[in-house]
Amino acid sequence: MTDTDADAGWFSPLAAEEAGRDATDAARDRIAEDEADRPLDWSRRAVEAGFADSTDEYYDRLKDATTRATREAVRERERADDAQLIHAVRAMDDSERVANELAERAVEWAGSLFDDVDSGIDGAREVAAREPESEVERRAVSLAARAAELDDERAALAETIARVAPAVAPNLAEMAGPELAARLIALAGGLEPLAKKPSGTVQVLGAEDALFAHLSGRAPSPKHGIIYTHEYVRGTRPEDRGSAARALAGKLTLAARADHYAGERRAQLHDDLRERMATIRARADDDGSDAPGAGDE
Amino acid sequence: MSDAVLPDGVERREIDGERRLATRGEPVYGEPTADGWRAWDPERSKLGGMLELGLETGLSGGETVLYLGAASGTTVSHVADFAGPTYAVEFAPRPARDLLDAAAPRDRLFPLLKDARKPETYAHVVEADVDAIVQDVATRGQAEVAVRNAQFLAEDGRLLLAIKARSEDVTADPDAVFEGALDRLREAYEVLETRRLDRYHEDHLGVVATPR
Numbered sequence: 001m002t003d004t005d006a007d008a009g010w011f012s013p014l015a016a017e018e019a020g021r022d023a024t025d026a027a028r029d030r031i032a033e034d035e036a037d038r039p040l041d042w043s044r045r046a047v048e049a050g051f052a053d054s055t056d057e058y059y060d061r062l063k064d065a066t067t068r069a070t071r072e073a074v075r076e077r078e079r080a081d082d083a084q085l086i087h088a089v090r091a092m093d094d095s096e097r098v099a100n101e102l103a104e105r106a107v108e109w110a111g112s113l114f115d116d117v118d119s120g121i122d123g124a125r126e127v128a129a130r131e132p133e134s135e136v137e138r139r140a141v142s143l144a145a146r147a148a149e150l151d152d153e154r155a156a157l158a159e160t161i162a163r164v165a166p167a168v169a170p171n172l173a174e175m176a177g178p179e180l181a182a183r184l185i186a187l188a189g190g191l192e193p194l195a196k197k198p199s200g201t202v203q204v205l206g207a208e209d210a211l212f213a214h215l216s217g218r219a220p221s222p223k224h225g226i227i228y229t230h231e232y233v234r235g236t237r238p239e240d241r242g243s244a245a246r247a248l249a250g251k252l253t254l255a256a257r258a259d260h261y262a263g264e265r266r267a268q269l270h271d272d273l274r275e276r277m278a279t280i281r282a283r284a285d286d287d288g289s290d291a292p293g294a295g296d297e
Numbered sequence: 298m299s300d301a302v303l304p305d306g307v308e309r310r311e312i313d314g315e316r317r318l319a320t321r322g323e324p325v326y327g328e329p330t331a332d333g334w335r336a337w338d339p340e341r342s343k344l345g346g347m348l349e350l351g352l353e354t355g356l357s358g359g360e361t362v363l364y365l366g367a368a369s370g371t372t373v374s375h376v377a378d379f380a381g382p383t384y385a386v387e388f389a390p391r392p393a394r395d396l397l398d399a400a401a402p403r404d405r406l407f408p409l410l411k412d413a414r415k416p417e418t419y420a421h422v423v424e425a426d427v428d429a430i431v432q433d434v435a436t437r438g439q440a441e442v443a444v445r446n447a448q449f450l451a452e453d454g455r456l457l458l459a460i461k462a463r464s465e466d467v468t469a470d471p472d473a474v475f476e477g478a479l480d481r482l483r484e485a486y487e488v489l490e491t492r493r494l495d496r497y498h499e500d501h502l503g504v505v506a507t508p509r
Contacts, residue, residue, distance in 0.1 A: 009421050009422070030421070031409075035417045035420065036417065039420045039449050040424070041425055042422070060404070063404055063406075063407060066407040066409055066422065067400065067407075067408060069409075069410075070393060070397060077390035166389070167390055170389060264391055274463065274468075281468065282468075
């Protein structure tokens with residue numbers, strides 16, 4: 001009986017192959033990239049499949065393969081740099097914008113050809129699945145398919161950002177989430193420029209229009225820029241949002257500095273911010289219990 | 298008194314004039330050593346704290362271990378000193394670089410750069426029916442991670458888990474956080490023993506559990 005794919009260990013495809021110089025490279029790749037639905041008794045299976053003569057030899061080979069795979073994966077993840085992250089986040093935004101534009105055009109067109117066409121990307125996906133019956137239908141369906149593919153690309157870019165950001169800036173990515181971390185780095189023009197900015201600047205990154213309106217005397221100072229998307233700001237009641245944005249920006253600045261200058265995770269930073277946010281949010285509870293007639297929620 | 302629960306290969310030794318937990322192996326993080334034994338600092342290691350406090354870990358030495366959240370390898374290096382094949386899973390590249398150094402002189406310590414929340418990405422490497430899972434991951438959803446990894450554990454195996462309250466919710470009372478985590482844990486495990494690790498690790502709960 002042969003293994004099904006789901007029940008294949010890292011060594012399974014290798015066992016049949018001739019052990020050669022390439023075998024160790026292949027083993028490393030399989031450790032790094034393969035998956036399985038469930039663990040099995042791999043050492044016994046490896047010996048049965050002839051991959052190793054004994055359990056001891058199996059563990060020796062496993063040691064070699066895991067060490068190589070992990071060393072190379074570490075090197076690769078550490079090589080990821082902020083410039084790549086900036087490209088990725090800008091490409092993601094472009095993909096999203098163009099996907100929406102194309103989808104809108106495609107469903108508008110399709111609406112004149114088919115019944116029941118929904119709007120947006122979802123509508124475009126439905127159109128893309130149709131069987132066209134004329135030259136014109138073929139073009140509309142094809143355009144919808146491009147929009148759907150572009151939306152897939154946006155999703156793939158988001159996944160890449162989620163993987164790369166923690167490698168480029170572990171503290172910033174943990175604190176802000178990978179996407180916001182990437183946007184802050186992109187807005188600042190890199191991790192180093194971000195690390196060198198005062199926290200008041202980080203607080204309003206992405207709110208340049210509002211900031212210049214304020215500086216020319218036309219508006220109040222903005223309380224927050226892109227960091228508004230962070231749950232600590234958005235999820236805090238409006239009267240405390242300024243404090244929340246200031247606290248978050250302060251710690252994000254320290255996180256960017258730790259990432260740029262040290263590159264190591266600083267647990268204390270994250271604990272400090274959580275405590276600070278808990279204090280700020282507790283104000284709402286205090287006010288709620290003091291104010292007569294105010295609800296608990 | 299708590300000597301009774303120490304696994305073979307873990308001893309209390311006189312090091313720098315103090316009786317301390319110790320294992321035998323290559324030093325990893327500048328810990329004090331004496332006669333080939335390296336001090337195991339319970340303040341730097343949740344599992345060390347659990348052993349020092351006398352929890353019944355069920356470890357006797359020589360077992361197969363899956364270690365989740367190996368970080369720089371501080372604790373897992375001690376585990377590999379007394380256990381058998383030991384799989385060390387760590388997701389962050391920077392600490393994993395140190396983990397590689399800790400693993401290098403230990404021929405049955407297998408380092409893996411993998412996400413403990415996604416067991417399918419290492420189920421083709423880590424064997425089934427391990428005797429113990431040691432878990433120390435400081436992310437949200439610590440109980441969820443333990444539940445997802447239950448598939449690796451032998452029927453009579455042990456989960457040795459350190460839950461960090463602050464990783465779940467810093468605003469909540471630690472006791473409430475622990476209760477919530479234990480409820481989730483009970484969906485896959487029977488909880489045998491719990492103990493606050495505060496003497497060594499503030500707002501941490503040590504848990505010993507076995508699959509249901």
